[in-house]
Amino acid sequence: MSRIRVLSVFGTRPEAVKMAPVVRALGQHPEFDPLVCVTAQHREMLDQVLTLFDIKPDFDLNLMKPDQNLAGLTADILTALDPVIARARPDWLLVQGDTTTVMAAALLGYYHRVRVGHVEAGLRTGNKWQPFPEEINRRIAGAAADLHLAPTEHSRQNLLREGVPDWRIRVTGNPVVDALLEITRRAAPEETRSLLNRLGIAPGKKRLVLVTAHRRENFGRPLEDICAALRSLAAAYAGSIEMVYPVHLNPHVQEPVYRLLDGVEGITLLPPQEYLNLVHLMRSAALVLTDSGGIQEEATALRIPTLVLRRVTERPEGVEAGVLKLVGTDPARIVGEARRLLDDPAAARRMAEAANPFGDGQAAGRILDAILSFREPADPSGGGLL
Numbered sequence: 001m002s003r004i005r006v007l008s009v010f011g012t013r014p015e016a017v018k019m020a021p022v023v024r025a026l027g028q029h030p031e032f033d034p035l036v037c038v039t040a041q042h043r044e045m046l047d048q049v050l051t052l053f054d055i056k057p058d059f060d061l062n063l064m065k066p067d068q069n070l071a072g073l074t075a076d077i078l079t080a081l082d083p084v085i086a087r088a089r090p091d092w093l094l095v096q097g098d099t100t101t102v103m104a105a106a107l108l109g110y111y112h113r114v115r116v117g118h119v120e121a122g123l124r125t126g127n128k129w130q131p132f133p134e135e136i137n138r139r140i141a142g143a144a145a146d147l148h149l150a151p152t153e154h155s156r157q158n159l160l161r162e163g164v165p166d167w168r169i170r171v172t173g174n175p176v177v178d179a180l181l182e183i184t185r186r187a188a189p190e191e192t193r194s195l196l197n198r199l200g201i202a203p204g205k206k207r208l209v210l211v212t213a214h215r216r217e218n219f220g221r222p223l224e225d226i227c228a229a230l231r232s233l234a235a236a237y238a239g240s241i242e243m244v245y246p247v248h249l250n251p252h253v254q255e256p257v258y259r260l261l262d263g264v265e266g267i268t269l270l271p272p273q274e275y276l277n278l279v280h281l282m283r284s285a286a287l288v289l290t291d292s293g294g295i296q297e298e299a300t301a302l303r304i305p306t307l308v309l310r311r312v313t314e315r316p317e318g319v320e321a322g323v324l325k326l327v328g329t330d331p332a333r334i335v336g337e338a339r340r341l342l343d344d345p346a347a348a349r350r351m352a353e354a355a356n357p358f359g360d361g362q363a364a365g366r367i368l369d370a371i372l373s374f375r376e377p378a379d380p381s382g383g384g385l386l
């Protein structure tokens with residue numbers, strides 16, 4: 001029997017983290033013939049993850065340009081990925097999440113009549129501007145998908161409500177948990193341990209607050225508001241907390257963050273951290289402030305109380321579990337909620353008690369099973385787009 005050829009396509013750091021366990025499982029399974037194509041929508045940040053998980057792409061489109069815009073990037077991906085799919089002739093195309101790479105690759109899979117599997121399917125805020133442009137990206141990927149690999153029952157329900165037939169959906173858990181379990185087994189890197197030492201972070205000394213913020217809908221005023229909140233917290237907790245903020249390379253993030261926070265006592269700005277370092281920073285944190293998607297899942301899995309700097313989330317499971325709290329970008333609200341948790345360790349502990357709703361570390365295996373057992377029913381029922 002010929003093996004099933006699966007072309008995995010990804011472009012950014014978080015997609016690479018979440019696809020790494022799937023790519024590895026495909027490579028170890030006798031029934032699959034796996035290929036990897038990176039669009040390299042991100043360059044340095046992607047390459048760090050490829051090295052960490054020892055992934056050697058078969059195709060590297062190397063598309064990142066300085067300060068790329070969405071239309072240009074989309075056009076470049078469509079043009080460059082099209083001949084790769086024609087040449088590779090895969091049985092399946094696998095994409096993960098909601099970036100420009102995912103949206104464009106899923107559409108191309110459809111054009112080539114290749115079956116599309118969408119990992120992390122069914123996340124929705126219901127607001128097309130939040131997050132921008134990811135809410136529409138994942139809907140487009142979903143419209144083209146043959147198989148929706150939903151991380152949770154909640155995401156499955158979102159898809160059913162949109163009319164996706166049940167037989168097209170499998171609940172697998174999120175492979176971010178698989179990746180995280182592997183990474184937390186590795187020792188904390190020397191670089192991170194000496195950073196924590198240098199900043200005086202230790203029980204009874206200073207507490208660590210880890211910050212990340214890079215979302216497009218927060219560019220401009222909201223990101224400046226977040227910076228203002230960080231400055232107030234730094235002043236209020238001088239000497240007792242240290243805020244560490246690895247700053248995303250997007251120039252719309254770099255410029256305001258360095259302008260407003262560089263040199264402020266109690267705030268340490270860092271270049272983007274390798275995934276291994278970031279996970280170990282997260283584990284050492286008393287509190288996380290973030291507008292990222294993946295960090296909401298990782299912090300939930302590690303049970304670190306997290307304030308989400310967004311108005312809505314597509315990951316309500318983490319809010320229900322109590323680990324995440326949505327606070328938006330109003331400085332007074334961020335400062336108030338952060339103070340409540342920093343001043344009341346019992347409240348912080350209560351946030352961190354729940355079980356992990358995002359998976360058990362076995363998502364990659366379930367994703368492979370779902371592909372192997374996928375059959376189009378002779379008489380598909382269930383309505384929706386067949």
Ligand code: UD1
Pocket residue numbers: 012013014041042043044045046064065066067068073098099100101132133134214216249250251293
């Ligand atoms: C993208 C995703 C977002 C995801 C984020 C994770 C889209 C629309 N957005 O946003 O969903 O949460 O990645 O990081 O796909 N840059 C570098 N080096 C890098 C990476 C980025 O210099 O390694 C700079 C470049 O100037 C690039 C810019 O960041 O032009 C923006 O990158 P882009 O992929 O367009 O958007 P992100 O903000 O990274």
